[in-house]
Amino acid sequence: MSFPLRMVLHIFLLYTFLSCTIWSTSSRAADTSSQALTILEHAIDHWRGTSSIATFSLTIHRPDFERTMRMKGWTKGRQNGLFFVLEPPKDAGNGTLKKGREMWTYNPKINRVIKLPPSMMSQSWMGSDFSNNDLAKSDSVLDEYTHRIISEEIINGLTHYTIEATAKEEAPVVWGKQELLVREDDILLRQSFYDEDMVLVKEMIGSDIISLDDRLFPRRWEIRRANKADHYTRLEYRDIVFDVDISDTTFSLMSLKQKGR
């Protein structure tokens, strides 16, 4: 599956996932806490696979313009990702490499690889509503939250869990809490991000669940800022293959330069 999807998931999912237990003060809370964690872990595992190769389109919508890029990505585990722009031709070959929490970008026009310094991590990734930082920090998030199930609802015969993930006091994350909607078959449908005052900041919504390469998952993802209807980024899969054998050397600076050509 594509890097961006993993990204999206990791970034936003993973942020949410992990757990310690503020709520363990009551045994009931402890129960929902561990159950919530299990649900999230399964949702992650559903996406994680071992590796994926995908092509997808990324649409950035603003009140005054909209542009769509076609991209291709490789992922392996949670740590490694590599992807490139295929279209439009103007941007083709621009690439991003993620290894752990480090990120590099490659621009074919100047034939330079740049390691993103901390100061650039806040900048928007490819002009979208993701920041570089969203991508880079995606895997650290598992440890930084405590979780509980706040509601269960049966829709079309499937149980939908709403899980609240609250950031730990000292965790180096900017969110106050996240809310995730996970279907009982481990499909993440929505992830909402709240600031410290528990005000909604942005939301990621999955839709159009299809079966691709024998896995069910939402084909389309949208990320929206709260109160900004005209301001969103949409990600749509064209095709995806899971559990392919990808060499570790794929995720190197060398291939960042070569694959983009």
Place this chain on the structure above:
Amino acid sequence: MYIILAWRNLWRNRRRTLIILTAVIIGISSMIVMAAFSRGTVQGMVSNSINNLVGHIKIEHQQHPADPAIEHRIITPEKLLRQITAMLPPGSRVVQRIRADAMLSTSREHVGLVLVGIDPDLEQGVSFIGRPPAQGTLFGNQNQGGIIVGRSLLKKINGKLGQKVVITCQGADGTNIAKAFRIQGVFATELESTERAFAFVQLHTMQQMLGVGNDITEIAIQLPDNNGNPPVDLAATTAFLQANVSDKQLLARNWRQMLPAISSYLEMFDGFMLIWYLIVFLAMAFGLVNTMLMAVYERMREFGLLQALGMRPGCIIKMVMSELLLLLTFGCSISSVAAFITVHFFFSSGIDLAIFAEGAEFWGISRIIYPLLTSWDIIAANSVVLLLGMFTGLYPALRATKFSPVQTMRHV
């Protein structure tokens, strides 16, 4: 007699004298007030810059100015600090800091800035961060997770005291590090850019976070008498430090070296002022010559009569010149007093440049300017006006001697 005559002649045409006197007073006052204003601006620039984590002298790794990466740091500085302190004149302050480029994030904003690890107790009187914060508190040793941000930054991220922010930066091993801090204090400085550029945490906390042990990136030295003009020789002290620190990787620079633009501006400043005086004077000179010529032509017959009675041409020149001298002396003294009053009473609390703040910040000019009146400026302005004024008066005075008694007395 000349003075009495000049005095009475001045008041013959009361209106004209008052007008030219007003012009002279406005001219000289504006010279002096503008000079005080500029000098205050420059002085503000200098002390802003020095307080802006520059200090009088700074010691850092020789590569650090060009490439402020954490690799270019001062390793285990304890011995060096003792060494430096021993070399400096008594009353000097020595502080150590560690700084790194970092990103500060909230759930809505991401801001790049320079994170500085400091020992807040030592910074007092050395840099702006040593002052009590505008809001909240400076961290003591007990609060390791506190961060102090600038007022403008707080406004930009729409934050509040106690809010959590995440700092991301590069550690000594090259990996990215993220750590959560809570906003514990808010500092305010003269410059908004400074308020956005820096955030402060405990030195020790930052050393731990970066994984650098006790290493630091800079040693800042404040020499006694923090007025931009330390009594000891700045250049010599810097050179002495550079020559005597045991680690040859280190570079000692004083603020004049670190801020070459401000330094050279400072050196040219008196010249600028003199040019400014000349320009204002030039405008004034036309009025002066014109007025004196009018006064002389009007009294053509009088000068003719005086010559007929046996007054030598030299005396006539003296007569005209003493009128001018009286006028200028008058103008100079009134305007000096007026300028003094303006600066000390009207602008004693400074001039708020808030409206122009954004443009002014380009040069590191303060939001509030405290005009600085120096005797050099008062003397220079008055001398320019008096000397050149008398010089311009020579022409009308010479004209006055050219009126022949025969011709002028014939006009009836």
Place this chain on the structure above:
Amino acid sequence: MAIVTVNNVSRIYHQGKTEFKALDDVSLTINKGEFTALAGPSGSGKTTLLNLIGGIDTADKGTILLDGQDLSSLKKGELADLRLQDIGFVFQSFNLIPVLTAAENVEYILRLQKIPSSIRRQKVKAILADVGLADKADQRPSELSGGQQQRIAVARAVVASPAIVLADEPTANLDSVTGQKLLDLMQQMNTDKQVTFVFATHDKMVMDYARRVITLKDGRIADDIRK
């Protein structure tokens, strides 16, 4: 004894390309103690002659000796000193410095002569009494009548005891009674103090007072009558 000796003096004014002979080969002598009028219609050269004698104009031809000194040999500054020391002037009008009081106007000459202030004050007081204006000492010229202004002018002219007093139409702006009083004053100065007076005038009354009347016509002496 001759105070002024004029030898073959000519003075030519140029107006554009035309020449105008204000004086044409004039010679005359004026002795100490004289009370002389230079008479003649306007344009006859009488004021020019007076200016030449007073050293405020220079002759084109001929020599003028004042108290034995040849005026044409003096520089501008020396001429000024000569006027200050040896000549008193009374003009037709505008004789006084407007910003100075009557007494100061008189005193000013003595000041220029660098006479000590105690003597100055004494002399000024005496002369103002002589001209009958002791009570007007502290008034400005604008506060005095025309006649009073001319009397102050006379006082100033004689205060430094000059060799000669030159008066150009002194009575022209005065009514006849005032003019007569002024002439009485000058005549008295002439008899009491032996001050030499030369007038340029076309006033009949002045000629009546004069003891010698030199009549000029077209720049030449037409008549020289001693009474």
